[in-house]
Amino acid sequence: MLKIFSRQPVALLALIVIALVVVAGCAPAAQPTAAPPTSAPAATNAPAATNAPAPTTAPAGGATATQPPPTPNGGIIFHSSQFAPVNEAEAMRNVILKDAPMLVDFQPQAAGPFVDIPLAQQKAGKVNIAVLGGQHGDFPAFANAGLLDDVTPLLNKLADRKFPEQYIALGKLGTDKQYYIPWAQATYIMVANKDALQYLPQGADINKLTYEQLTEWAKNAQQGTGQRVLGLPIGPQGLIHRFWQGYLYPAYTGTEVVNFKSADAVKMWTDFKELWKYVNPGSTNYNNMSEPLQSGEVLIAWDHVARLRDALQANPDQYVAFPVPAGPKGRAYMPVLTGLAIPVGGPNRAEAEQLITYLTDPKTQTLVAQNLGFFPVVSGADTSNLPPGVRLEADAIATMQASPDALPALLPLGLGAKGGDWNKVYNDTFQRIVIKGEDIQTVLNEQAALMQGILNETKAKCWPPDPASDGPCQVK
Amino acid sequence: MSAQTNAMRTPLANAEEMPFNAAANKPTLAKTITRLLLYAAAITISLFFLVPIYLIAISAFSPQQAIFAYPKALIPQTLSADTMLFFWNARGVQSALVNSVLVGILALIFSLLVGAPAGYALARFLFRGRDSYKMLILTTRAFPIVILSIPLAVNYIQWNLYDTLWGVAFAHTAMALPTTILVTSSIFIGVSRELEEAAQTLGCNRAQAFIKVALPLALPGLAAAAIFTFVLSWNETFAATILTQRNRTLPALVLAQIADVGAPLPFRYAGGFFLIAPSLIYIFFMRKYLLGMWGQVVK
Numbered sequence: 031m032l033k034i035f036s037r038q039p040v041a042l043l044a045l046i047v048i049a050l051v052v053v054a055g056c057a058p059a060a061q062p063t064a065a066p067p068t069s070a071p072a073a074t075n076a077p078a079a080t081n082a083p084a085p086t087t088a089p090a091g092g093a094t095a096t097q098p099p100p101t102p103n104g105g106i107i108f109h110s111s112q113f114a115p116v117n118e119a120e121a122m123r124n125v126i127l128k129d130a131p132m133l134v135d136f137q138p139q140a141a142g143p144f145v146d147i148p149l150a151q152q153k154a155g156k157v158n159i160a161v162l163g164g165q166h167g168d169f170p171a172f173a174n175a176g177l178l179d180d181v182t183p184l185l186n187k188l189a190d191r192k193f194p195e196q197y198i199a200l201g202k203l204g205t206d207k208q209y210y211i212p213w214a215q216a217t218y219i220m221v222a223n224k225d226a227l228q229y230l231p232q233g234a235d236i237n238k239l240t241y242e243q244l245t246e247w248a249k250n251a252q253q254g255t256g257q258r259v260l261g262l263p264i265g266p267q268g269l270i271h272r273f274w275q276g277y278l279y280p281a282y283t284g285t286e287v288v289n290f291k292s293a294d295a296v297k298m299w300t301d302f303k304e305l306w307k308y309v310n311p312g313s314t315n316y317n318n319m320s321e322p323l324q325s326g327e328v329l330i331a332w333d334h335v336a337r338l339r340d341a342l343q344a345n346p347d348q349y350v351a352f353p354v355p356a357g358p359k360g361r362a363y364m365p366v367l368t369g370l371a372i373p374v375g376g377p378n379r380a381e382a383e384q385l386i387t388y389l390t391d392p393k394t395q396t397l398v399a400q401n402l403g404f405f406p407v408v409s410g411a412d413t414s415n416l417p418p419g420v421r422l423e424a425d426a427i428a429t430m431q432a433s434p435d436a437l438p439a440l441l442p443l444g445l446g447a448k449g450g451d452w453n454k455v456y457n458d459t460f461q462r463i464v465i466k467g468e469d470i471q472t473v474l475n476e477q478a479a480l481m482q483g484i485l486n487e488t489k490a491k492c493w494p495p496d497p498a499s500d501g502p503c504q505v506k
Numbered sequence: 507m508s509a510q511t512n513a514m515r516t517p518l519a520n521a522e523e524m525p526f527n528a529a530a531n532k533p534t535l536a537k538t539i540t541r542l543l544l545y546a547a548a549i550t551i552s553l554f555f556l557v558p559i560y561l562i563a564i565s566a567f568s569p570q571q572a573i574f575a576y577p578k579a580l581i582p583q584t585l586s587a588d589t590m591l592f593f594w595n596a597r598g599v600q601s602a603l604v605n606s607v608l609v610g611i612l613a614l615i616f617s618l619l620v621g622a623p624a625g626y627a628l629a630r631f632l633f634r635g636r637d638s639y640k641m642l643i644l645t646t647r648a649f650p651i652v653i654l655s656i657p658l659a660v661n662y663i664q665w666n667l668y669d670t671l672w673g674v675a676f677a678h679t680a681m682a683l684p685t686t687i688l689v690t691s692s693i694f695i696g697v698s699r700e701l702e703e704a705a706q707t708l709g710c711n712r713a714q715a716f717i718k719v720a721l722p723l724a725l726p727g728l729a730a731a732a733i734f735t736f737v738l739s740w741n742e743t744f745a746a747t748i749l750t751q752r753n754r755t756l757p758a759l760v761l762a763q764i765a766d767v768g769a770p771l772p773f774r775y776a777g778g779f780f781l782i783a784p785s786l787i788y789i790f791f792m793r794k795y796l797l798g799m800w801g802q803v804v805k
Contacts, residue, residue, distance in 0.1 A: 104752065114762070115769035116596045116777075123597060135752070140766035143747050150659030150748075154668075158751070321771055324574035340770050344571070 105133035106378045108385065109148065110163035112213075112368050113402060114138035121401045130388050132381045145171050148373055152177050155375070160382040162371040163213060166200055166441050167449045169371060173209050179372045180207040184383050191390050191408040196440060196494070197367055204444025204490060210369030211386055214395065214404035216335045217365050218272060219426045221319070221342065221351050226329035229254050237429050239355040241281065241301060244330075248308035251329060258310045261328030265317040269334050271453035274460060276364025277332075278302065280439040281357025285496040290481060290505045291474035298357070299463050299470045306464050323349070334366070335423045339403045342419030351422040353430035360437030362495070363430055367441065368404065399424075437495055444490035455481050478505045559782060566590055566779035570772045593776040598759060603784075605671060606756040609746070610739040612675035617682040617735045618690075622728060624683075625690025626716075630699070643684045651681075655748045662749055669751045677745040682735040689734070693727030694720065740785070757781060 113122045119138045127134045139147065144164065151157045152175060162172065172178050185198070185208050197212040222236075229250035230236065234243045248260040264270045275286050282298035283289035310328055318337035322328035324344060331338065332354065342349055354363050370386045372379070388394055395406035399413050403420045405427070406413065416424055430436060445452050455477050462473045484490075485502045492503035565573055569586040572579075593599060628636065651658075658677070659668065667673035697720050705715040746758035760777040763769040769777070 107751070114767035116593060116763050116773050117770060120592075120596055137751065138767070140747075140762045142766075146656055146659065146748055147751060150656045151663060153656065153660040154663035156663050321574070344574075 105135035106160035106381050106385065107158055108134050108136050108161045108163060109144070109159040110136065110138050111141060111144040111165065111168050112138070112163055112404075114140060118402055125401050126389075126394060126397050131384050134385060144168065148172060148177055149175055152373070152375070157373050157375045158377055159373050160376050160378045161385050162210075162373060164210075164368065164371070166367045166369060169210050169369065170203055170445065170449060172371065172373070173203050173205075177373050178209045179374045179376075180209070181211055181372055181386075182208040184372075184386060185211055187383075188387065188390055191392075192410075193407055196438075197407055200367055200441060200443065201369055210371040211390065212407040213368040213370045213389060214398055214402075215365055215367050215407050216404050217363055217427060217430075218269070218277065218332060218334050218354065219338070219351055219363075219423060219430065220330065220332050220354055221323060221338045221349050221422075222331075223323065223326070223329040224348055224350060226251050226259060227350070236350065236352045238433070239352070241278075241305070241355045241357050244355045245301070245305045245308065248305065248330065252308050255329070257327075258308050259327075259329035260305075260308050261310045261316055261319055261322050261331040262313045263316045263319055263331075263333050263337065264314045267317040269337070270460070271456050272334075272364050272366070273332060274456040275442070275453075276439040277354055277362050278357070280362030280437055280495050281355070281359055284359035284437075286439055286442075287481065287485070287492060287503050288496045288506050291471070291478040292506065294358070295474055296470050299459075299474075303464055335405075335427070336403055339419055339423065342422050343417060344419075346418035346422060349422065351426035353426055353433060356433075356435050360435040361430065361433050362437040362439050364439050364441065367407070439495050440493050442490070443493035445484065445488050448484050448488050452481075452484055455484070481505055559786075562775055562778045562782065565772075565775035568772075568775075570770075573772050573775065589772045589776045590779070593773060593780060598754060599756070599780075602754050602756040602759045605674075605753055606740060609671050609674045609678060609755055610736040612671065613678035613682060613739040614732045614735045616675060616679040617686045618728065618732055620679070621683050621686030621731070622690045624687045625692075626694050626720075628687065628691035629694035640688065643687055646680065647684055651744050655744070658745075659748050668749060669753050671753060673749050674746050674753075674755065675739070677749060678735070678739040678742055681742065681745070682738050685738075686731050686735060689731040690724075690728060693724045693731070696727070697723045737785075756784075 108127075110122075113119055119136065122138070123136050127136055145168070148157065148159055148162065149172075151159065162169075162178075169178065185193075185201075188211065193212045197215070198208070201208055201210045201212060203209050220239075226247075227236075229247055231243050231246040231250065234247065239247075244260075248258075251257075251259045262268075262270055262273065278298055279286050279290070279295070282301075283292055283294040289295055310322070312322065312327060316322055316328075319328065319331035319333035320338055320340040323331055323338070323341040338351070342351065353361060355361070370389060372382050372386070376382060390408055392406065392408055392410040392412070395408055395411040396413065398404050399406060399411065399420065400416055403423065405424065413424060431438075442449060442452055459473055459477045462468045462477075463470050482505050485504070489502045491501070492499040496503060564582045567585050567587060567590065568582050569584055570589060572582065572584065628640065662668040662673050667676070701719050701723070702715040705719045706712065710718060741757060743755075743758045743761050746755040747762070750758070760781055763777045764774045764781075
């Protein structure tokens with residue numbers, strides 16, 4: 031027995047450990063070896079030094095290693111919940127930020143750390159993030175913590191960008207301060223595999239579908255293919271709550287909130303239960319529809335443009351993109367918005383403002399549309415030269431917005447950190463009515479009470495398309 | 507097993523005088539069947555682990571188009587390293603690999619430096635409250651780190667440990683300590699106290715007896731505990747994510763891609779393979795030592 035452990039392996043192990051410790055001590059560890067893409071070549075040499083956690087120094091004294099740098103050695107930190115997948119992050123670094131007027135350290139984060147890191151830095155009083163980039167729903171948590179600076183002066187400087195009024199309003203988060211500046215927009219559309227077009231109901235125009243026709247289409251397709259080929263993103267990270275909030279509800283009831291438990295809503299859920307018979311049962315696992323579309327499990331899908339893009343880009347000739355269906359009250363759709371904010375106490379204020387100026391420049395906005403498929407929020411951006419897949423989406427959006435019955439439904443306004451609870455009300459309503467088969471009116475009454483509770487607590491006024499209210503929005 | 511086959515052989519051999527020595531064949535047949543079953547079980551278990559790894563590997567090395575093919579080909583028609591190379595060259599991946607190794611080694615050293623003496627004390631000395639102390643050690647694992655995340659990050663920033671490898675290594679050390687202490691204490695219990703006393707009667711002082719007698723005997727077990735710490739550190743993502751900003755470890759970087767941010771399928775396969783590959787290489791080189799070490803620990 032002892033033979034196995036005699037000197038050699040132990041000595042070997044010891045040797046390896048010693049060697050590695052020496053390496054650890056000497057190497058300026060942990061800096062990106064790939065040089066950050068930058069227009070300022072001098073700066074590429076710098077990051078190795080400051081941010082390396084020089085492991086040679088004893089940690090006990092507490093005076094070691096990284097301190098959020100006062101000067102941007104690796105570039106100013108752009109902390110973002112957007113464009114986090116590795117391919118998008120690389121496009122962001124190598125294409126979009128390549129010509130930025132300063133070195134930018136683009137730090138995409140998953141949802142949890144995106145919120146936790148700035149909050150922790152704020153509590154510790156050492157914020158090293160210069161610019162925060164997120165979607166509308168990300169910001170209330172920061173605003174409630176007092177982390178977001180009022181960027182009204184910057185917005186005034188950017189008056190020539192001509193941001194749409196309702197987007198500027200969204201950026202105020204229901205207050206009179208401007209918490210974020212619109213960055214890019216997107217929405218949700220439908221995509222179908224061309225193989226499914228043969229099942230379109232007679233006389234139906236794909237650009238003017240109704241929910242009834244969609245149901246019939248899905249039914250025909252099921253009979254033709256033997257499969258349930260309509261897909262919805264109901265997976266754990268899917269965005270189905272926007273389908274209830276911004277599509278089905280406004281299309282059937284004309285509102286997102288006020289008519290939540292009305293007779294129109296009962297009709298809506300009855301119709302949806304019929305549609306559900308032809309929805310692919312795998313839908314409860316889909317987080318984005320690109321993948322089931324590409325594998326052919328799903329032939330007709332609704333999702334966020336960014337989550338349809340891969341399928342369209344991979345095979346633009348195989349798919350059609352088209353507007354969402356219309357209900358009795360119109361063709362409701364939800365424009366969604368990403369924004370840029372500046373944290374209170376963040377470093378490099380001037381450069382942060384320059385970065386936001388750069389990112390809202392029409393030329394940069396064009397680049398984002400071409401490479402990342404998020405659409406401009408400023409006037410003057412040239413979208414004539416888009417890659418084929420993104421072109422399909424842009425055309426579908428344009429058709430949708432130009433429809434005579436188009437009904438834009440805004441993202442929830444003024445709910446602050448309650449946005450997640452709000453989404454849950456809609457998703458639970460779906461679960462109870464459609465999956466569990468509970469009585470529609472009973473469920474709607476109970477869920478409406480929860481909804482009213484959130485509205486009362488946050489004192490959120492009604493937002494379009496609901497009629498304006500004086501006090502907190504009231505479910506009728 | 508051999509006792510059983512012997513028992514079978516005797517009555518059979520006595521039953522009849524058979525030509526061609528069939529009696530001797532029978533037990534061989536039984537043996538063969540047992541062996542076949544054993545191999546079948548081994549192969550099944552191996553396949554259970556190898557098939558997913560194989561599928562991830564071929565997907566990681568397939569052209570992006572092939573990944574969406576349905577049904578999937580079991581033998582890839584074309585191979586392409588494009589996705590893997592994209593991943594490898596993506597910003598931060600290579601440095602994250604270095605970070606992961608360094609954090610793992612630092613955590614391993616700290617946890618042994620602190621944990622092994624504690625384990626030795628638990629094994630050699632009887633003191634009041636020893637059992638409750640053992641329980642108390644385990645309670646450090648009872649706090650969900652999710653709740654600790656922001657306060658921990660705040661303290662780290664204030665102590666200037668934030669976004670450093672030291673910081674992550676300390677966090678991993680804290681997580682590994684309970685197991686290190688309990689494992690090392692059981693190892694030192696296994697090393698006979700009489701041997702140390704014998705060494706002391708032969709002229710060693712206490713420290714020498716420990717270093718020259720107890721330590722060499724315990725080393726394999728200590729190495730096993732150290733490897734356990736390394737693996738724990740390698741797999742840990744939450745602390746590594748929340749306590750770092752620019753200096754991510756590899757799993758923190760890659761797991762976010764696989765699980766949280768919805769990277770396209772090809773990149774998730776590449777990321778998955780990226781996480782598996784180092785441990786496969788490690789096991790390939792370490793398996794004979796590992797087997798020996800665990801063998802010793804079990805004894």
